[in-house]
Each structure stands twice: as structure tokens, then as C-alpha cells.
Amino acid sequence: MVAGRTVLHADLDAFFASVEQLDRPELRGRPVLVGGRSRRSVVAAASYEARAFGCRSAMPMARALALCPAAEVVSARFARYAELSGRFMGILGRFSPLVEALSIDEAFVDCTGSRRLLGTGPEIGESIRAATRAELGLTVSVGIGPNKFVAKLATDMRKPNDMTVAPGVEGGPDEPGGLAAWLASVAIERMWGVGPKSIGRFHEAGIRTFGDLQRLDEAEVARRLGAHAVDMRARALGLDDRAVETDHERKGVGHETTFGDDLEDPEAVLEALHGLVESACLRLRASGGMTRRLAVKIRFGDFETITRSTTLDAPTDSTRAILVAAKATFSRWARAGFVPVRLVGIRLERLDAREAGTPGLFEDPQDARDRALDRVADAVSRKFGSGAIGRGHGGIARGGS
Structure with missing residues (x-):
């Protein structure tokens, strides 16, 4: 056991x-x-x-x-994707109350407390895959490990429509040498936070696999690669103590996307940002939260990363209001000197209903109307799943097709 x-x-x-x-x-x-x-x-x-x-x-x-x-x-x-995402998260929630949505289509589930009633991790994983196929008509790839880092890495090992179980969990494979040995042959490019610039430094140091990094002690890693690489060494050994946090526990809701090539057109980045804001707002409302502060994350080809934040006049969960603020935040930066973008993201600082308070007499009437429209759109998509109500790139409500 x-x-x-x-x-x-x-x-x-x-x-x-x-x-x-x-x-x-x-x-x-x-x-x-x-x-x-x-x-x-x-x-x-x-x-x-x-x-x-x-x-x-x-x-x-x-x-x-x-x-x-x-x-x-x-x-x-x-709207259609959000409807199916909500149902998918509902399936995951049947197996554990500890579900951390990473994005609209992926999540962590802490099954530790569910094993006695629902079976081993692999058994739970197969049950989730079967329920997703039967109820949604979609396939899902699953990774299972003793922590978040290993679980996500395992998912990526066999896709699509498969499951990978790492050593160190009940029902997992026996691996001579344990989890560290199982990870040793993984290419260093698979490490979270290692980009093209960092890869060159790792290769120059003779590090091409997790095993190469495992063999160095912490002091040597820090001296040759910098203090941040000490955490990467721990990950290479399969160590990660981060908890699985629900949206209600987390103080922020965010999404980001990495482009295959640096985008040189600000309008193309804005279009991508639009979709990320839509997804983040849907999750924000689903968790019963509101926001008053948002941050736009921008990363360049050399992996330099900046954030630009905005505080709203009042707490809101209105997609229109948040879209307007996010696009204005990005546009202010772009006008000051646009640089080709490799990644863009949005993060909404989450307030629960008690922190946000009840909208008062001075709430912007347009914001109130938009919030009502968002709720209608959410309800329609939950009931019909047709994507009948959507929002155009310019933030104008339109009929779907």
C-alpha cells in the first residue's frame, strides 16, 4: 500500500x-x-x-x-466549449472534491482521499476516461503520479486517448530505482520552465536528460545554472509538494497560450487574448467569483516576461467589461513599443461574493446588463450546448452558427 x-x-x-x-x-x-x-x-x-x-x-x-x-x-x-468543460469538471468532481482546473480542458485531481472508496489511482483514471467517453463523446488523456509535476509529465508521455501511471502511487508500476530512475531518461526539454534560451545553457553544461540533472548536487546546479535550476533538479527527482487547489481556494483564475512562432502583429495577439479572457470569465462565474484586478502576461522570444495590471472601478464578472480592460491594458503596452510576442496570458484576481459585496445603486448600468447577458448565455449553453450565444472579437454579442 x-x-x-x-x-x-x-x-x-x-x-x-x-x-x-x-x-x-x-x-x-x-x-x-x-x-x-x-x-x-x-x-x-x-x-x-x-x-x-x-x-x-x-x-x-x-x-x-x-x-x-x-x-x-x-x-x-x-459557449459550447464552456458547456462541455463544465460537464467534464463535473465528472472529475465525482471522484474527488479536490479538482484544480488548469484551463478550460485540463485539470488536476487529488485522489488520495478517494482510494478507499473508489479504487486505486489507475482504476479511478480508467473510470474518468470511460465516463468522459460515454457522457461527452470525447477522449481524455490521463497521467497519474505522486504529485502534480509527475502527473502532468505522465499525461504528455502517451497522447491522445491513453493513460500513463508513474511509479510511487498505489497500483503503479514497480520500477527498480523508484521514481527518479523512471524519470532519468526524460529529455530536459520536457521540464516546466525550460525554454529555448535555457536549453542551450543546459546542453552547454552537459545536461540533456533529467538523469543528468539528478546527478549534480544542489550547490553545483546553482553555481552552473543559477538558483532557479535548484527547483528544476528537485522536479527531475520527482519532488513537488504543491497542493491541488480548487478555484474556490485559489485567489486567481488565469489562462495563457504559447505561440508556435513569435507573433509580429498586435491584432493577432489581441485575438488570442480575446479567447483567453472568454475562458477565464466563464471559469470565474462558474466558481461564484468576481474580479476587480486583472493582469496581462506577455512573454517574448528570449523568454523575458512582463505583466501589465489594471484595477477596475468596481468588482465584476462581466465578460465585456473584463475584455475591454484587458485589451486596453495590452494596447497601452503595444503603443509604447510593441515587440513580437511568444506568449500571452490573462489572470483575474478572484474575489468571492462576500469580498466583492452586492452591486449597489452606483453600478454601471451597462455592466449590469452585460452581467445579465453573460448569465443567460451560460444558462443557454448549459441547457442546450449549442453555442447559440457568443461574443465577437470586438466584444459585441452576436448569434452563433
Whole structure:
């Protein structure tokens, strides 16, 4: 019996594209790109059929179509994705109250307290995969380990529609040498936080695998690679004590995306930011929270990262209000001197209802109307799952198709 934690990471396969193939049977088996057709558009998701041609999410749409001219381009339907995401998170919640949504299509689940009633981690993982297929018509890849880092790494080892179990959890494989030995052959490129610039430094130091990093002591790692690499060494050994936190426990809700190539057009970055804000707002409302402060995260090709924050006049969960503020925050930075962007993200500082207070007499009437519209849209998508109510790139409500 393993006494330690059992953490599961679940990631819906090519989520947006898979939803389009689910709802439109004629797209099944065909390459699908989710996003806009304009020259500024980026790929929000690529089906596995499109990935076979080299297409991937966050790639400029023009480049993806050059790689796969036969791909079907479909517009994103965030209300539909949010509806299925909510149902997916509900499935996960049946197996543990400790579910931490990383994004609209992936989450951590701490199954430690569920093992006595629901079985081992692998048994729970298979139950989640079966329920997702039966209830949503979607496939999910699962990784199981003794902590969050190992669980997510395990998920990425076998995708799509598969499950990987690391040593160190009940029901997991026996590995001579334990978890560290199991991780030793993993390429250093798979380490969280290691980008192209860092990879060169690791390679210059003779470190190409987790095992190479494991063999150095902390002092040597700090001297050769910097203090931040000490934490990476711990991860390479399979150590990670971060807790799985629910949206109600976390003080922020965020999403980010990394582009395949640096985006040189500010409008293309804004389009990507728009979708991230939509997803973050849906999660914010689902958790019963509001926000008064947001931060836009921007990373460049050399991995320098900056954030630009804005404080709103009053707490809100209105998608329109948050979109306006997020786009204005990004645009102020871009006007001051735009630099090609590798990653963009949004984080909303979460306030619960008690902290936010009740909207008063001085609430902006437009904000109140938009909040009501958001709730109607959320209710429609939960009931019908049709994506019938959406929001255009400019933040104007429009009918879906």
C-alpha cells in the first residue's frame, strides 16, 4: 500500500477541434483548424489529423493552411466549449472534491482521499476516461503520479486517448530505482520552465536528460545554472509538494497560450487574448467569483516576461467589461513599443461574493446588463450546448452558427 499522494492530471484531447468533430460528423477523420481565416488569425486548436501535417495550436492560421491546404477552418464557439468543460469538471468532481482546473480542458485531481472508496489511482483514471467517453463523446488523456509535476509529465508521455501511471502511487508500476530512475531518461526539454534560451545553457553544461540533472548536487546546479535550476533538479527527482487547489481556494483564475512562432502583429495577439479572457470569465462565474484586478502576461522570444495590471472601478464578472480592460491594458503596452510576442496570458484576481459585496445603486448600468447577458448565455449553453450565444472579437454579442 502506497501511503503517499495520488494526483491525477486529465487533459481533453485536441479539445476545441474534437468538439467540432463531435457536433459535425462530416468533420470526423478530417483535418480541422479552429480559429479565424484572416491573415491575423492564429490557430486556437488543431485536430490530430491536422497535426499530422505539422499544424498546431497558437500557429498563425496562414502558416497552418500552407501546411495543410485541405484543412477545414471553423470558428471557435466558446459557449459550447464552456458547456462541455463544465460537464467534464463535473465528472472529475465525482471522484474527488479536490479538482484544480488548469484551463478550460485540463485539470488536476487529488485522489488520495478517494482510494478507499473508489479504487486505486489507475482504476479511478480508467473510470474518468470511460465516463468522459460515454457522457461527452470525447477522449481524455490521463497521467497519474505522486504529485502534480509527475502527473502532468505522465499525461504528455502517451497522447491522445491513453493513460500513463508513474511509479510511487498505489497500483503503479514497480520500477527498480523508484521514481527518479523512471524519470532519468526524460529529455530536459520536457521540464516546466525550460525554454529555448535555457536549453542551450543546459546542453552547454552537459545536461540533456533529467538523469543528468539528478546527478549534480544542489550547490553545483546553482553555481552552473543559477538558483532557479535548484527547483528544476528537485522536479527531475520527482519532488513537488504543491497542493491541488480548487478555484474556490485559489485567489486567481488565469489562462495563457504559447505561440508556435513569435507573433509580429498586435491584432493577432489581441485575438488570442480575446479567447483567453472568454475562458477565464466563464471559469470565474462558474466558481461564484468576481474580479476587480486583472493582469496581462506577455512573454517574448528570449523568454523575458512582463505583466501589465489594471484595477477596475468596481468588482465584476462581466465578460465585456473584463475584455475591454484587458485589451486596453495590452494596447497601452503595444503603443509604447510593441515587440513580437511568444506568449500571452490573462489572470483575474478572484474575489468571492462576500469580498466583492452586492452591486449597489452606483453600478454601471451597462455592466449590469452585460452581467445579465453573460448569465443567460451560460444558462443557454448549459441547457442546450449549442453555442447559440457568443461574443465577437470586438466584444459585441452576436448569434452563433
